[in-house]
Amino acid sequence: MSNARPVDNFVDRPTFVTHLECGLSGERYAADQLHGLSRAGRPLLVRYDLEGLQGAVSKDDLRQRPADIWRYREFLPVRRTENIVSLGENMTPLIEAPSLRAGTGGLFIKDEGRLPTGSFKARGLCLAVSMAKELGIARMAIPTNGNAGAAMAAYASRAGIEAYVFCPEDTPEVNVREIAAQGAKVWRVNGLINDCGKIVGAGKEPMGWFDCSTLKEPYRIEGKKTMGLELAEQFAWSLPDIIFYPTGGGTGLIGMWKAFQELKAIGWITGKLPRMVVVQSTGCAPIVKAWKDGVEHADLWPNAHTVASGIRVPAAVGDFLMLRAVRESGGFAIAVDDDAILAARNEVSRREGFLMCPEGAATFAAYQQAARDERLSPDETAVLFNCASGLKYELPRADASIDLTKPLDFDAMKKA
Template identity: 45%
Template sequence: MNKFWQTCARCARTVRFSLSGRCGCGGTLLVEYDMERIRSTVHKSALKERPATMWRYKELLPLAREQSIVTLGEGWTPLLSMKPLERKLNVRQVWVKREEQNPTGSFKSRGFSSTISLLKEHGIDYVAVPSNGNAASAMAAYAARAEMRSAVIVPKDCPGIIIEECLRYGASTYVVDGMIHDASRIIEEGAQEQGWFHAGTLKEPGRVEGKKTMGLELAEQLGWMLPDVIIYPTGGGSGIVGMWKAFQELLQLKWIGGKLPRFVSVQEAGCQPLVDALRTGAFVPPSTETVTSKPTGLRVPNPPDGELVVQIVKQSQGTALGVTAEQIREAQMQMGRLGISSSPEGAATLAGLIQLREGGWITRGESVVLFNTSHADKYLPWTPPAAVPVIRSYEDLREHQRKAGRG
């Protein structure tokens, strides 16, 4: 029996901890901890002696037993000072958080280390996720580490190298002729028959908690101070939710005080529902026919709780902006010339910084953290040699299983 509960971010209802991340009202259930107990038993200075992984914050992760931890060595990624960018953009401090140095080559390692640990603790043995790519390969790796079965569904234009990763980690791998929400719908339809646990964004409480460690680390690595601005590439938005939650918890623990960072959500201009919602005040997912973004983690027309992400960005006095594919490409080249292997999503944060500094939204005296969420290599055009079934519906998936003699 664990000692956590969950509160709905929309209706504020508090419930006993379960594996669901959704409230009956449609809101997102967020895990709560006994902060008084943590405050009285852990001093922040004691963290220095903890392992250099995200599990150094074990009291703030929702496992009942430490032996449930499924780790591949995730978190505590370098925070790199970028002097040439400070000079070039005339801004006081720019850091890059190097999330590509996680075990699966992306920030998605964090979310799935905690999710798979949690699912293992609760006896789940088969897990499925809809993803634009990096979440799929991360889930496949952690499921393999936990000796659990996994299935992933990604868009058919997902980078081939990431599909290859899913296969290598042993996931049942499908590509959908559609977008990430189509993949999610198929998993929902098949969950009962297949025995899948649906581990999509905000479907269960583990992922946000794992992502939260990015915020906890940022505070600790900066000596329990926070930057003025965090620029984060935003698709589903669980990273923003996670870091915002981290800062609330650090305030409750009195490990930090004072002003919190302004969150900037960067999206690609061809699919920017958060940018539009911030401008218009109402969240309206774009129809998928109008989406022109490249197949990256930024392409999420209909995030599971866009309202919550927009609300957090607003509350933080932050903003959201769309950058073009061309601006992303140029920023990626700049990152390379600075010695950093940067994914399009990571590079989008630099493109965002350039725009916001030029427009004066970020001022000269400020400090900024960019999140480089994944390695550049993963996005090189490549076709996996193994045939991956293309599906449009759950029925297609069943049909494929029947043909493969598994149905």
């Protein structure tokens, strides 16, 4: 009898945040205070004392720690261990898929469906809710296409914070139900995610909630940054050559790009960074259009629609940060249609036994399209992001049955 405890769950470690700055104007904001958007109406980025960080932790240190996002604690903003709100944010696997290669020498899928609440949204919301706890926030609200709301609901309940969630009425049914089951209040709205965002904005005063919308809250990027840190560590502090990322609000793309800059600044990675590829749907492709038009900001996409609801985001406040990452990295932006998305999901699932979510499947469709367009090279290794568990989405019914009151018909089985 020992009251046994797991290893390193969670030890106190130093953190190195110096300040926040506006992603557009560079204006500085104090650390450890409540912030939404900058005065310019743009996302705030968290800045660190990278020299201090470099002296405090080594690659070897990391390898000795449990394989979850908190191994990167020095790169994250939570000051006090007691404020970490965790549901077990394990490092997600890289699955090699040689049979699906088209145009690159290596192909890996990073399966983000393994995180709490079954999606990569857990990374961002885990940090947002931990910081909300640290800053004393009692009530949060979020507009969502499903998975972000589910993640916020889960972490907020665990933290004892009240959660309000607004989603389009055609959000995947399981998302709406899990949000409610996980203790949040949830409403279906006859509009899109930006309409839901307006409700959250309008309620700030009367409801006194904190607006946790994508990039209107500074710490979700820091959580998503761990995708880039993991990828670098998993690839032995080199990096893959090209990353296909399903892009709605773009926090993950911006977060990974920020991770790579920070790792480069402390000398843990060197050389060329991966080409960053924005993957959207032809039914909602504002960033693809802006990239093609060579502009810095994207127009609102009218009549947005796609089966990949997670990337149905008609307007994104971090558009310029995404476009900057794509351009600086020598990447590109590409849109695929719903037929290609569903065909990609079915192909990967049947051939590799790996059930992707529609948004993840969009990255495989985009990868195939990029190969046909001769944008890839056999010298390259590609990584696709599967951002959520495929189990959350409608699958075709399978109707074969056996009636035990009748003799077994193995001949029929052979022909099935």
